[in-house]
Amino acid sequence: MKTLLWLCLPVALTGCAALSDARVEMDPPPVVQLPDLPQAQPRNGAIFNANTYRPLFEQHRARLVGDTLMISIVEKISASQSSTSEADRSGSLSGEISGLPGLDAAKVLGRASVGAKSGNKTTGKGSNQNSNEFTGTVTAIVQAVLPNGHLLITAEKQIGVNNNVDVLRFSGQVDPRAIGAGNVVDSTSVANVRIEQRGRGPAEGLHGIGWLSRFFLSLSPT
Template structure:
């Protein structure tokens, strides 16, 4: 009797362990945007040999006096105006209709006269009809507006700038995080060293929160486990 109870206890422990392992396999995951890392960069220090020619203007440290400042080197910053509007709508309509009819009759039977055959009325007929109507509509709309200052983390051989940046704001144990990365053509940079996100290639934008407020909006692992078994 004791051995039977011990065996049942071991089986119960094994079942509980399997249940926990199954729950771990369905832990809720967080969607992640592949923002380029790192989100900041510092320009490399280039040693410049001192030139003792007595001149006031040196080529190594020369900056045009009336130059309009634009980001063009690693470590420079660029103001990005995020204006992303995405709207999509799809409608579909399907209609199928099919109708069929058939009829058959017997005109002659061996050893049976026509008058007798007419009295029997040996004939058959049938009709069939099939109708289907289907309609579907899908609509999605997203609007994202904001500003962020990004850092040039790489200069490509064609002169394009790879930028990346992030902004974190913490209020009362909650943190709002905004991350951005993309590729900029220097010719699209406007006065004021700004560029619109609609003119940035390979845009990656991520906005999410961390803290008690974000945790309250998520689903727990135990509820996620039961929903994976009975998704009702």
């Protein structure tokens, strides 16, 4: 009895194993190493400060660390793939014994013969389709400014309703020239985009497989 329990223990542990949780890597993407450019040292005075300077007639746009920038998320991606393969192979082999030394082959063997045929045919077909659409707006914060003036931005928005919390994360690299009126930039103009939208709460567990179902799936040969 103990031996049977020990044999069933690995199967039970396999069924209770948690499924891999697919997540978007939100770590900052590798930054292209640009050559260091000599920068003129600002001359700050009692009134003028280069860190907080804003031209009087300039429309407000993000350009310094800590500035905010509105991101208009408009992502629509679709992809399809199909493949078909077919292989057909056949072969045959035949032989006949007409005579033997010292024996009358007609009486001993009659017309003994041997033959074989083989054939193999394989056909395969597969297709895959994927479509994603995401729209929304989120305000990002400039985390760093590259030597060429590009902005590294990150954003996070959390909305809680009752026991459910929806989390939206966004990060990427923005060229200041792509920032439009109203300090808004489309997500299609952002490089190295990372977008993640997840929910936390009771509804999150409905998208997974229960431990008992995983147990029986682990026993399935397919």
